[in-house]
Amino acid sequence: MIDIDQLQKKFGENEVLKNISLTIPAHQVVAVIGPSGSGKSTFLRCINGLESITGGKVTVNGHEINAKAPIKALKKTIYAIRQETGMVFQQFNLYPHKTVIENVMEALVVVKKMSKQEAKNIAKPLLARVGLGEKENAYPSQLSGGQQQRVAIARALAMEPKIMLFDEPTSALDPELVGEVLNVMKDLAEEGMTMVIVTHEMKFAKDVADRILFMADGVIVEDAEPNDFFEHPQTDRAQKFLRQVS
Ligand code: ADP
Ligand code: MG
Secondary structure, three states, X not given: OEEEEEEEEEEOOEEEEEEEEEEEOOOOEEEEEOOOOOOHHHHHHHXXXXXXXXXXXXXXXXXXXXXXXXXXXXXXXXXXXHHXXXXXXXXXXXXXXXXXXXXXXXXXXXXXXXXXXXXXHHHHHHHHHOOOHHHOOOOHHHOOHHHHHHHHHHHHHHOOOOEEEEEOOOOOOOHHHHHHHHHHHHHHHHOOOEEEEEOOOHHHHHHHOOEEEEEEOOEEXXXXXXXXXXXXXXXXXXXXXXHHHO
């Protein structure tokens, strides 16, 4: 589903992603962990074309972004990848002046050109699925952070993505609201969604992910099954990181 071949990303002289190669098959749930500034967000953003890449290539569901291709040729590819990839950020970025259901309907109406009624028919069951069937007419400011993040997930799912990318989706939440968001993500994982999740929730990563990528200084330092990674980290860096977060 995702094939990354010698991916490099530089910001000026700063090489933030260094020669990353890996393949993520369909239905795999991958947790990306590592210290702050190691390149995790940049890595996610390169997967869905939010960042241009400076070396190598990234292929998502057959759409190839090659660093060597002219920008013009990539526009269509990036558009296709965005359509097939849902992204959820630390900040929920809901439209404050739109109701919950309007937030979920928005891309269906604007991008997919659906009628309001068609969009509503899709949005309603999605809100029920994230446990917010009762809140469709509320405004974001009337919801808790956990509820807002669940709306953001429903909004991403409305586009029927093949892949979901999460960038620290629970980091901005009060501790007691983290679980409700992780539960929605766990359900998605169990339904077979292909997911790449940057997270600091080690227990969630261990319980839900099929695979852990430990990133440091722009390199994937370890790529392992959760039990192996958490019980027997191979590198000093990972051992040190795990001591710090536990
Ligand atoms: P992480 O998500 O692991 O904390 P990031 O991917 O956000 O790390 O950042 C990795 C490095 O890339 C940092 O050194 C950061 O300063 C740099 N960086 C990220 N985005 C930009 C940008 N838009 N311009 C310049 N440097 C950036
Ligand atoms: Mg980040």
